[in-house]
Amino acid sequence: MTHIAAQQVVICGRYVRQRCAWCGEVLEDVDLSNLAFENSEDAKNPYPEWPAGALIGVDGNCRYIVSPEVEGTMPDDCCALLDVERP
Numbered sequence: 001m002t003h004i005a006a007q008q009v010v011i012c013g014r015y016v017r018q019r020c021a022w023c024g025e026v027l028e029d030v031d032l033s034n035l036a037f038e039n040s041e042d043a044k045n046p047y048p049e050w051p052a053g054a055l056i057g058v059d060g061n062c063r064y065i066v067s068p069e070v071e072g073t074m075p076d077d078c079c080a081l082l083d084v085e086r087p
Helices: none
Strands: 002-004 009-011 015-019 026-031 055-059 062-065
Touching: none
Parallel strands: none
Antiparallel strands: 002 055, 009 015, 015 026, 055 062
16 A cells, blocks of 8 residues: 655654554654664664655555656555545
8 A cells, every 4th residue: 555644743752653644544653762773963863754745655564665657646556546536
């Protein structure tokens, strides 16, 4: 299934959640207190953050950015197409 990433939300600097902008499916749900990472200004972002508006493929626990075959279209398995009558 392919989803459309919404903006990421960080609560109290500890909880991170990112959902699908269309259907609300949870794409990332992380409690940072359960992660070990470098705590410095030079450290990279310790958790995944999908760019808002990106198409995100979900296959079990695997998540990845999807590039549409034709620019300006959505993949056939996109959640946004499930409730739209298609020609």
